[in-house]
Amino acid sequence: MEQALLSNTLCDALAGAETAALRDILDEAHPADLARCLAEQEPAAVWKILSLLPAERRAEVFGYFAADLQVDLARLLSRTQLAQIMFHMSADERADLFNRLSPEQRDALLPGLAQAERDDLLRLSAYPEGTAGAVMTSDYATLPHKLTTREAIEVLRREAPDKETIYQSYVIDSERRLLGTVSLRDLILAPPKTRVEDILVHDVIYARAEDSQAEVAAKIARYDLLALPIVNGGDKLVGIVTYDDALDVVEAEATEDFHKGATVGKLDGSVREAALSLLYRKRVFWLVLLVFGNLFSGAGIAYFADTITANVGLVFFLPLLVGSAGNAGSQASTLMVRALATGDVMLKDWGRMLGRELVVAAALGLTMALAVSGVGVMRGGAELAQVVALAMLFAVMTGGLIGVSLPFMLSRFKLDPATASAPLVTTIADVTGVMIYFSIASIYLPLH
Amino acid sequence: MEQALLSNTLCDALAGAETAALRDILDEAHPADLARCLAEQEPAAVWKILSLLPAERRAEVFGYFAADLQVDLARLLSRTQLAQIMFHMSADERADLFNRLSPEQRDALLPGLAQAERDDLLRLSAYPEGTAGAVMTSDYATLPHKLTTREAIEVLRREAPDKETIYQSYVIDSERRLLGTVSLRDLILAPPKTRVEDILVHDVIYARAEDSQAEVAAKIARYDLLALPIVNGGDKLVGIVTYDDALDVVEAEATEDFHKGATVGKLDGSVREAALSLLYRKRVFWLVLLVFGNLFSGAGIAYFADTITANVGLVFFLPLLVGSAGNAGSQASTLMVRALATGDVMLKDWGRMLGRELVVAAALGLTMALAVSGVGVMRGGAELAQVVALAMLFAVMTGGLIGVSLPFMLSRFKLDPATASAPLVTTIADVTGVMIYFSIASIYLPLH
Numbered sequence: 001m002e003q004a005l006l007s008n009t010l011c012d013a014l015a016g017a018e019t020a021a022l023r024d025i026l027d028e029a030h031p032a033d034l035a036r037c038l039a040e041q042e043p044a045a046v047w048k049i050l051s052l053l054p055a056e057r058r059a060e061v062f063g064y065f066a067a068d069l070q071v072d073l074a075r076l077l078s079r080t081q082l083a084q085i086m087f088h089m090s091a092d093e094r095a096d097l098f099n100r101l102s103p104e105q106r107d108a109l110l111p112g113l114a115q116a117e118r119d120d121l122l123r124l125s126a127y128p129e130g131t132a133g134a135v136m137t138s139d140y141a142t143l144p145h146k147l148t149t150r151e152a153i154e155v156l157r158r159e160a161p162d163k164e165t166i167y168q169s170y171v172i173d174s175e176r177r178l179l180g181t182v183s184l185r186d187l188i189l190a191p192p193k194t195r196v197e198d199i200l201v202h203d204v205i206y207a208r209a210e211d212s213q214a215e216v217a218a219k220i221a222r223y224d225l226l227a228l229p230i231v232n233g234g235d236k237l238v239g240i241v242t243y244d245d246a247l248d249v250v251e252a253e254a255t256e257d258f259h260k261g262a263t264v265g266k267l268d269g270s271v272r273e274a275a276l277s278l279l280y281r282k283r284v285f286w287l288v289l290l291v292f293g294n295l296f297s298g299a300g301i302a303y304f305a306d307t308i309t310a311n312v313g314l315v316f317f318l319p320l321l322v323g324s325a326g327n328a329g330s331q332a333s334t335l336m337v338r339a340l341a342t343g344d345v346m347l348k349d350w351g352r353m354l355g356r357e358l359v360v361a362a363a364l365g366l367t368m369a370l371a372v373s374g375v376g377v378m379r380g381g382a383e384l385a386q387v388v389a390l391a392m393l394f395a396v397m398t399g400g401l402i403g404v405s406l407p408f409m410l411s412r413f414k415l416d417p418a419t420a421s422a423p424l425v426t427t428i429a430d431v432t433g434v435m436i437y438f439s440i441a442s443i444y445l446p447l448h
Numbered sequence: 449m450e451q452a453l454l455s456n457t458l459c460d461a462l463a464g465a466e467t468a469a470l471r472d473i474l475d476e477a478h479p480a481d482l483a484r485c486l487a488e489q490e491p492a493a494v495w496k497i498l499s500l501l502p503a504e505r506r507a508e509v510f511g512y513f514a515a516d517l518q519v520d521l522a523r524l525l526s527r528t529q530l531a532q533i534m535f536h537m538s539a540d541e542r543a544d545l546f547n548r549l550s551p552e553q554r555d556a557l558l559p560g561l562a563q564a565e566r567d568d569l570l571r572l573s574a575y576p577e578g579t580a581g582a583v584m585t586s587d588y589a590t591l592p593h594k595l596t597t598r599e600a601i602e603v604l605r606r607e608a609p610d611k612e613t614i615y616q617s618y619v620i621d622s623e624r625r626l627l628g629t630v631s632l633r634d635l636i637l638a639p640p641k642t643r644v645e646d647i648l649v650h651d652v653i654y655a656r657a658e659d660s661q662a663e664v665a666a667k668i669a670r671y672d673l674l675a676l677p678i679v680n681g682g683d684k685l686v687g688i689v690t691y692d693d694a695l696d697v698v699e700a701e702a703t704e705d706f707h708k709g710a711t712v713g714k715l716d717g718s719v720r721e722a723a724l725s726l727l728y729r730k731r732v733f734w735l736v737l738l739v740f741g742n743l744f745s746g747a748g749i750a751y752f753a754d755t756i757t758a759n760v761g762l763v764f765f766l767p768l769l770v771g772s773a774g775n776a777g778s779q780a781s782t783l784m785v786r787a788l789a790t791g792d793v794m795l796k797d798w799g800r801m802l803g804r805e806l807v808v809a810a811a812l813g814l815t816m817a818l819a820v821s822g823v824g825v826m827r828g829g830a831e832l833a834q835v836v837a838l839a840m841l842f843a844v845m846t847g848g849l850i851g852v853s854l855p856f857m858l859s860r861f862k863l864d865p866a867t868a869s870a871p872l873v874t875t876i877a878d879v880t881g882v883m884i885y886f887s888i889a890s891i892y893l894p895l896h
Contacts, residue, residue, distance in 0.1 A: 030651070160637050161637070167633070184632060185614055188604065188605050188614070188632075189608050203476065221692070222480050224480075224692040247669045247691070247695055248669065254698070254702030254705075258705065258709065261782060262778040262781070264782060270787075270792050271784075271792055272793045272800075276804060276807050279783075280808050280811050283776070283779050284815055287779070287816060288815065288816065288819050290772070291819055291820065294771040297767035297768070297771070298764040298765055298766070301766070302761075302763075305760055312753055312757055315749050315756060316746040319742045319746055320739060320742035323742040323871075323875060324738070324739065326874070327710075327711065327734070328731070330870060331711060331731050331735070333710070334709060334710035335710075335712060338703050338706045338707065338719075339718075339719040339720060342699065342703065344718050345719060349720060356727070367732055368736065375743065422710055423778060426771070430767055
């Protein structure tokens with residue numbers, strides 16, 4: 001028994017190896033590890049090493065590369081080299097890569113593929129990015145329902161080398177409509193002469209090709225599936241999505257939402273390797289947009305210039321008040337964004353969630369008001385303390401309610417709730433915080 | 449072919465059904481859907497419906513409940529009822545529930561279980577929360593290596609009903625040390641008289657019982673595994689973690705990090721159903737803690753009170769400057785936190801990431817400086833515009849560098865990088881933003 005080599009050790013070995021030792025490493029390392037090490041090198045160097053591998057293993061390692069590197073490599077390769085790699089890739093990986101090639105590369109590539117691959121490729125690559133269709137594979141096993149379980153296992157044995165999974169098979173009628181599914185486990189468990197139709201599961205959980213990948217992944221996770229069948233508008237089976245793709249989708253979706261939570265745009269692939277100009281572009285948009293929100297805060301302050309000049313001590317508490325409102329707001333929005341994403345909360349729960357937040361934010365606001373009133377007394381006397389405590393209570397409550405409402409509002413208008421990021425909520429809560437604070441101050445405090 | 453009922457429709461049907469119709473629904477619905485609908489009701493009502501189900505199905509639905517509801521229900525049940533449910537649960541779910549019971553409940557329960565279950569339960573429940581050991585199951589299939597593939601399939605057929613997966617089997621020696629793995633796919637593909645030892649995969653990817661669940665899930669995702677074997681300190685096989693548990697872990701980890709990104713504490717289970725007092729407790733700690741950070745900002749402002757009184761127009765740009773520094777900082781920290789969590793970036797990349805951020809943040813800062821200098825001229829003339837633009841450049845750059853450094857610093861001291869939440873980074877960036885702004889202002893602008 002031997003633990004898979006830690007990537008770093010493997011990468012160092014790979015970088016320093018002589019030809020003979022290199023071959024050993026290439027033969028023995030897990031393709032995922034090889035891909036990770038190679039990804040740190042220049043495309044030309046990567047290809048030099050890839051070309052040492054047998055064709056099938058080369059395609060496997062290639063399949064583990066990030067999309068960007070695959071495209072960069074594809075540019076270096078001749079039509080034949082690329083067609084050979086694509087021939088050995090799984091149907092879904094192949095379609096993914098094809099979608100990312102330039103129109104010229106696609107046109108050059110197609111004649112090099114066999115008819116069956118070409119048709120399959122064009123069919124799979126027709127689905128828009130982010131849909132179930134774009135991530136599904138056509139390498140699934142189908143079974144006629146009249147077979148006995150022994151015959152069915154025989155069919156699967158013959159077909160296994162070309163299928164992504166044989167643990168779940170699909171029984172379809174002559175129109176490719178899905179009649180049911182049968183697991184290899186049930187085939188093996190049943191007496192050899194049982195008919196497949198007798199152990200068929202009829203209430204199949206499935207998704208449509210135009211459904212989002214997030215929904216598909218959620219179904220796979222919720223029902224603990226190995227693979228989810230995908231049907232088209234005519235209810236015909238067109239592919240399956242396997243659990244390992246669902247894992248990738250869940251991770252990618254979580255990363256995307258996480259980034260959006262700080263107004264960073266969608267970023268495919270590695271942050272470590274991303275071009276600096278790309279990182280700039282993914283961050284600048286919201287940063288500049290939020291300037292306008294903050295200018296509103298500034299305008300609010302300008303409006304109360306007299307109150308401030310008369311009581312310059314007020315400014316001392318300004319960061320505290322707007323900061324706390326923003327923090328309470330981003331807590332609330334984050335809870336809602338994630339709950340909406342995982343399906344824990346739905347649009348119809350809006351009212352109920354607002355009611356709950358009212359109670360929680362009031363309790364938080366009271367705690368915060370107590371916490372700051374002491375400081376208020378010390379720095380400005382009882383009157384200022386009263387203003388600060390009261391403003392704190394209202395600012396935190398308003399922040400919380402904004403934080404809860406924004407994700408629901410976005411969701412209501414079919415926008416991504418994750419846009420209700422911490423910076424956006426903070427900026428909005430800031431404006432209201434400024435207004436609440438100085439409004440209360442101008443009521444309580446003398447102007448001279 | 450019939451789509452799984454949408455939860456809402458199912459839940460409504462369940463709530464309104466007469467006894468006969470209710471039985472139909474209970475017989476046909478997917479256990480995951482039933483669990484979701486039932487979770488909305490009171491524990492006593494849940495148990496009333498659960499008790500209508502056959503024992504095995506009852507345990508299956510029970511296994512889909514959130515941990516809190518399982519514990520609430522366990523309190524309602526007699527020792528025998530609970531033991532019966534636990535008998536039918538999978539080994540890992542059983543151990544999870546056992547860990548959450550009170551010491552009295554545990555003591556009452558153990559005598560009701562068979563010896564084998566009892567031993568297994570005590571062994572599995574000995575691992576601390578969050579480790580691979582706490583999520584693994586002992587329901588895996590082992591094979592002697594001398595068998596032929598035909599015999600091996602026969603063994604699996606007999607054992608299948610009790611095993612969580614038979615798609616991956618483990619070959620161990622007399623000391624339970626792992627010799628290799630064999631997939632059912634390879635067993636089926638090989639000619640019937642092949643020996644298992646000839647198709648064994650020897651370079652097994654495994655994890656240790658004390659490894660974190662996040663590491664385990666990452667391995668399963670990276671190597672596209674159906675199940676990952678878990679060994680103890682003596683290299684003996686003690687369990688496996690299956691892909692569906694990995695999916696749950698990835699989702700739970702992402703949720704936890706996402707919540708931490710807005711300083712919300714770790715929250716098991718539904719936000720929708722969580723007690724209000726729990727939500728309060730999960731939010732109040734950081735909210736109050738950050739008060740002190742904001743008081744520093746306030747102190748900074750107080751220090752520059754003369755500058756402000758002389759140029760009250762400066763306050764107009766205060767929210768903008770500190771807001772932008774905070775936003776740039778939370779973007780940078782969010783990118784790093786997620787990259788560290790997914791393994792895209794490691795501790796050794798700190799220097800490189802800082803260098804990259806320096807470039808990106810400088811570009812962002814320049815853009816922002818240009819964007820605000822126009823407003824600066826309009827509201828306060830060329831001199832103020834110069835101050836604001838210069839302060840913006842430095843504030844955004846400082847914010848970005850703080851955002852990159854904080855997750856690495858936390859990681860360096862073995863703390864969770866996700867603690868570098870947007871509110872924390874924003875608060876720290878606020879303080880430095882205030883200092884930078886007024887320092888520059890007091891150099892450039894006259895005090896009278």
